[in-house]
Amino acid sequence: QVQLVQSGGGSVQAGGSLRLSCSASGIIYPSYYLAWFRQTPGSEREGVGSIYAGSGATHYADSVKDRFTISQDRDNNTMYLQMNSLKPEDTAMYYCAAGLRAGFSWIPGRYNYWGQGTQVTVSS
Numbered sequence: 001q002v003q004l005v006q007s008g009g010g011s012v013q014a015g016g017s018l019r020l021s022c023s024a025s026g027i028i029y030p031s032y033y034l035a036w037f038r039q040t041p042g043s044e045r046e047g048v049g050s051i052y053a054g055s056g057a058t059h060y061a062d063s064v065k066d067r068f069t070i071s072q073d074r075d076n077n078t079m080y081l082q083m084n085s086l087k088p089e090d091t092a093m094y095y096c097a098a099g100l101r102a103g104f105s106w107i108p109g110r111y112n113y114w115g116q117g118t119q120v121t122v123s124s
Contacts, residue, residue: 002026002113004096009118012086016122020081022096022115029077030054033102035111036070036081038092038120045095047106051079059104064090086122093117 008020022034035050049060049070058070069082079096095118097111105111 002098004098004113004115006094006096006115006118008081009094009120011121011123014086014088014122014124016086017082017084018086018120019083020094020096020118020120022079022081024077024079024098024113027077027098027113030074032098032100033104033111034072034079035097035099035102035104035106036068036079037095037097037106037108038090039095040092045108046092048094049081050102050104052104053079061106083120086120088122088124090120091122092120094120 003025005023030053032053036048037045039045051058051070067085071080096115098113099111102110
């Protein structure tokens with residue numbers, strides 16, 4: 001049974017930092033592309049950043065480049081999203097996702113498995 005279990009998130013003031021975690025089980029972790037998406041009510045799910053677990057190569061959306069960093073702990077099949085210099089517009093529900101053939105795609109349908117989501121709220 002495949003599971004992506006998220007933790008972290010919460011509320012922070014603008015300029016602050018938060019870290020999200022996504023722990024994967026039931027998959028051959030190094031074979032997967034993993035990504036972070038975010039979504040606000042009434043909007044489509046937006047890609048934030050992604051990593052190829054096998055090599056550690058990362059790719060980021062322009063809106064978060066130089067502020068957000070994806071890292072991983074391959075020994076524990078866990079991906080992290082370090083979010084610095086947070087802005088109110090970063091407020092959203094954040095989801096992690098895993099896709100065997102997703103590439104660094106921002107298309108949600110390319111991902112096979114999803115975490116449960118975690119809320120990030122940034123106040124001004």
